[in-house]
Amino acid sequence: MMGDKDYGRFVREAMDSIARELEVPVDATDPSRIHAHEVTRCLRRSYYERDSPLDGPPRGFSGLLAGMLRRLGHAPPEAEYDIGGGRSIVGRADMVVDDTAIIFRPSDSAPRVPDAGDMLYLNACLWIHGKADGVVVYIAGDRSETSFSLTRDKRMFEETVRRARVLGDLLAEGKRLPIIEPSAECASCQYYERCYAKQRMGKPIGLIKDLLGHNPDP
Numbered sequence: 001m002m003g004d005k006d007y008g009r010f011v012r013e014a015m016d017s018i019a020r021e022l023e024v025p026v027d028a029t030d031p032s033r034i035h036a037h038e039v040t041r042c043l044r045r046s047y048y049e050r051d052s053p054l055d056g057p058p059r060g061f062s063g064l065l066a067g068m069l070r071r072l073g074h075a076p077p078e079a080e081y082d083i084g085g086g087r088s089i090v091g092r093a094d095m096v097v098d099d100t101a102i103i104f105r106p107s108d109s110a111p112r113v114p115d116a117g118d119m120l121y122l123n124a125c126l127w128i129h130g131k132a133d134g135v136v137v138y139i140a141g142d143r144s145e146t147s148f149s150l151t152r153d154k155r156m157f158e159e160t161v162r163r164a165r166v167l168g169d170l171l172a173e174g175k176r177l178p179i180i181e182p183s184a185e186c187a188s189c190q191y192y193e194r195c196y197a198k199q200r201m202g203k204p205i206g207l208i209k210d211l212l213g214h215n216p217d218p
C-alpha cells in the first residue's frame with residue numbers, strides 16, 4: 001500500500017483480467033470434449049463451471065504465464081486424445097522442449113512433493129502430445145524454482161480417462177451432479193456453499209484458555 005492506493009490490488013486485478021483473456025475457452029455445450037484440467041481436479045467443480053458458473057478466485061501467476069506462453073507461440077497446439085465412445089480429452093502443456101512436456105505452477109514456497117492434480121494433468125499432457133517425459137516447475141514469489149519430473153504412466157492416465165467418461169456422461173445427462181470430493185481445494189472453491197453449509201465465523205469457545213488455565217505447568 002502506497003499512500004491511500006493499494007497498488008498490489010491493482011496489479012493482481014490486472015494480472016487476473018489478462019489471464020482470463022488468455023484462457024483457452026471450454027465449450028460448455030459439448031460434453032464430448034472434456035478438457036484435461038477439468039478431470040484432474042474436483043469433478044463437481046468442473047460440472048458447475050459448465051452448468052452454472054460463478055466467478056472464481058484470481059487466476060494468478062500460472063494462468064498469466066501459461067496464457068503468455070501460448071500467445072508467444074511457446075506452447076504446443078491444443079491436441080486431443082480419443083477415449084472412445086465419441087469422446088476425447090483435450091489439453092496442452094505450457095511448453096515442449098527437446099521432447100519433454102513442461103507445465104508451470106505457482107507456489108508459496110518450495111514444495112516437498114508435487115501436487116497430485118498437477119501430476120495427473122502433466123501425465124494427461126504426455127499422452128495427449130505423445131511424449132514420454134514431463135516436468136512440473138513450481139515458481140515461488142521469490143522467483144525460486146522447484147521441479148519434479150514424471151515418466152508417462154498408463155495407470156494414472158486410465159484414472160483420468162475414467163473421470164473424463166464420468167464427467168462427460170453426467171454433463172450429457174444433465175440430471176445428476178458428480179459426488180463431492182472433499183479436499184484442500186474446497187477452501188478456495190467458489191462453489192463451497194453449494195456443497196456444504198453456509199460459512200459462518202464461530203465465536204471463540206475458550207477451550208484452549210480453559211485447558212491452559214488448568215495446566216499445572218505454566
Ligand code: SF4
Nearest residue numbers: 042045181186189195
Ligand atoms: S467445494 Fe469442494 S467438493 Fe464442492 S465443488 Fe468445490 S472443490 Fe468440489
